[in-house]
Amino acid sequence: xxxxxxxxxxxxxxxxxxxxxxxxxxxxxxxxxxxxxxxxxxxxxxxxxxxxxxxxxxxxxxxxxxxxxxxxxxxxxxxxxxxxxxxxxxxxxxxxxxxxxxxxxxxxxxxxxxxxxxxxxxxxxxxxxxxxxxxxxxxxxxxxxxxxxxxxxxxxxxxxxxxxxxxxxxxxxxxxxxxxxxxxxxxxxxxxxxxxxxxxxxxxxxxxxxxxxxxxxxxxxxxxxxxxxxxxxxxxxxxxxxxxx
Amino acid sequence: xxxxxxxxxxxxxxxxxxxxxxxxxxxxxxxxxxxxxxxxxxxxxxxxxxxxxxxxxxxxxxxxxxxxxxxxxxxxxxxxxxxxxxxxxxxxxxxxxxxxxxxxxxxxxxxxxxxxxxxxxxxxxxxxxxxxxxxxxxxxxxxxxxxxxxxxxxxxxxxxxxxxxxxxxxxxxxxxxxxxxxxxxxxxxxxxxxxxxxxxxxxxxxxxxxxxxxxxxxxxxxxxxxxxxxxxxxxxxxx
Numbered sequence: 001x002x003x004x005x006x007x008x009x010x011x012x013x014x015x016x017x018x019x020x021x022x023x024x025x026x027x028x029x030x031x032x033x034x035x036x037x038x039x040x041x042x043x044x045x046x047x048x049x050x051x052x053x054x055x056x057x058x059x060x061x062x063x064x065x066x067x068x069x070x071x072x073x074x075x076x077x078x079x080x081x082x083x084x085x086x087x088x089x090x091x092x093x094x095x096x097x098x099x100x101x102x103x104x105x106x107x108x109x110x111x112x113x114x115x116x117x118x119x120x121x122x123x124x125x126x127x128x129x130x131x132x133x134x135x136x137x138x139x140x141x142x143x144x145x146x147x148x149x150x151x152x153x154x155x156x157x158x159x160x161x162x163x164x165x166x167x168x169x170x171x172x173x174x175x176x177x178x179x180x181x182x183x184x185x186x187x188x189x190x191x192x193x194x195x196x197x198x199x200x201x202x203x204x205x206x207x208x209x210x211x212x213x214x215x216x217x218x219x220x221x222x223x224x225x226x227x228x229x230x231x232x233x234x235x236x237x238x239x240x241x242x243x244x245x
Numbered sequence: 246x247x248x249x250x251x252x253x254x255x256x257x258x259x260x261x262x263x264x265x266x267x268x269x270x271x272x273x274x275x276x277x278x279x280x281x282x283x284x285x286x287x288x289x290x291x292x293x294x295x296x297x298x299x300x301x302x303x304x305x306x307x308x309x310x311x312x313x314x315x316x317x318x319x320x321x322x323x324x325x326x327x328x329x330x331x332x333x334x335x336x337x338x339x340x341x342x343x344x345x346x347x348x349x350x351x352x353x354x355x356x357x358x359x360x361x362x363x364x365x366x367x368x369x370x371x372x373x374x375x376x377x378x379x380x381x382x383x384x385x386x387x388x389x390x391x392x393x394x395x396x397x398x399x400x401x402x403x404x405x406x407x408x409x410x411x412x413x414x415x416x417x418x419x420x421x422x423x424x425x426x427x428x429x430x431x432x433x434x435x436x437x438x439x440x441x442x443x444x445x446x447x448x449x450x451x452x453x454x455x456x457x458x459x460x461x462x463x464x465x466x467x468x469x470x471x472x473x474x475x476x477x478x479x480x481x482x483x484x
Contacts, residue, residue, distance in 0.1 A: 004348065004349070004351060005348075005349050007348070008345055008348035008349050009345075009349075011345070011348070012334070012337070012341070012345040015337055015341050015345075016334060016336050016337060019336045019337060019338075019341075019373065020336060079330075079332065079335070080328050080330050080331075080332040081332045081333070081334060083295075083300055083328065083332065084326065084328055084332035084389070086300050087298045087299065087300055087321060087324070087326045088321055088346070088349050088350065089318065089321040089322050089349065089350065090349050242299070242300065242316070243299065243300055243301060243302045243303075243316065244300065244301070244302060245260075245261055245262070245301075245302045
């Protein structure tokens with residue numbers, strides 16, 4: 001792994017995003033609009049907005065990065081650029097780290113923007129500091145990126161890649177505790193949610209926003225999120241083959 | 246005394262999807278020359294080139310490139326590879342693509358302008374690749390293989406789909422590079438390009454049917470026209 005190749009990859013990915021202003025505008029604008037909708041929806045029931053608004057801020061980047069990464073990686077595989085990269089002096093980790101840096105930066109901008117709107121204009125309140133939400137959002141974005149990278153190996157077309165979003169992401173959002181506290185779920189659902197990474201990503205956000213406690217469970221949440229990210233990156237790296245048949 | 250060959254392939258056997266694509270072929274590519282790898286579509290040219298640059302799974306046999314086993318990390322600095330389908334980022338400009346490859350290869354930033362000039366794309370450097378014509382896109386891809394100033398160039402059909410003037414210019418460029426001591430392995434299924442090469446390798450269905458200079462290939466087949474010479478050699482094998 002080298003700084004040179006990682007940096008080159010990060011610059012290249014950022015350039016690609018810059019050349020696609022519509023995607024960039026959607027990535028940055030849509031979460032803001034959604035948070036506004038949510039606030040309006042619960043205008044008469046501020047408690048609900050307060051409970052789910054904060055965690056949602058930290059989840060948007062995850063979904064956005066999952067989609068962007070799975071599609072861009074698929075394009076690299078299909079267009080032949082990945083094969084070309086494999087004949088160049090760069091490590092698989094350079095590719096992954098380059099993507100992580102570029103998308104991490106976009107995630108940071110996304111999180112800061114939507115947090116500014118939510119905290120500054122929509123009256124969202126959190127117990128924990130707002131920078132903690134932004135940091136969690138960035139770590140979630142990298143989790144989303146790692147997941148997207150891994151699943152891109154199982155898609156042959158962009159249609160298939162897009163379908164992984166409802167298949168893998170939506171169930172996790174339903175079960176993570178955002179809509180119903182996990183303690184109120186049927187036993188099998190709770191057990192299922194125990195093994196889904198979003199559960200921990202959500203719980204960390206919940207603790208930081210609603211409770212403002214950074215206890216042992218928060219540390220566990222973070223450890224699981226980071227652990228799953230590293231695992232997915234390793235699995236994703238193993239799907240980037242130097243030699244193919 | 247002639248320099249050691251840049252590529253030595255010994256009893257190389259490659260299977261793709263259960264089918265033997267290259268069947269125990271052995272060959273060598275001389276240093277400082279332009280070697281043409283010719284043969285009909287599906288004869289195994291791309292597979293051989295992929296094996297030489299180290300991205301192809303090999304069943305048996307050895308490939309030595311610049312004295313090292315093919316696929317050795319060090320070789321990724323020294324071997325420029327142009328894939329058959331342009332492997333460039335369509336959403337970036339030609340210059341942005343080349344800057345990316347130059348950064349990876351730790352090449353001088355001036356190389357970007359030099360190779361744009363070489364492939365005749367200086368006026369289109371700031372155009373997004375997806376807005377370029379097919380031939381221009383192929384030339385961006387060629388430029389990415391040149392930008393690191395590699396010792397060995399493996400070019401998979403670099404002149405396909407280009408107009409005659411451009412093709413002539415590119416073959417001149419290839420010969421100039423060979424004059425500077427670079428080694429080039431250039432594939433083509435257009436036989437009349439063979440005369441631009443110093444050496445020829447003729448591949449048919451995964452086996453080598455002829456090697457040598459264009460003159461000696463003419464002699465082997467007893468035909469003056471290289472196109473006919475190849476047809477004669479290929480049919481001879483079939484018969």
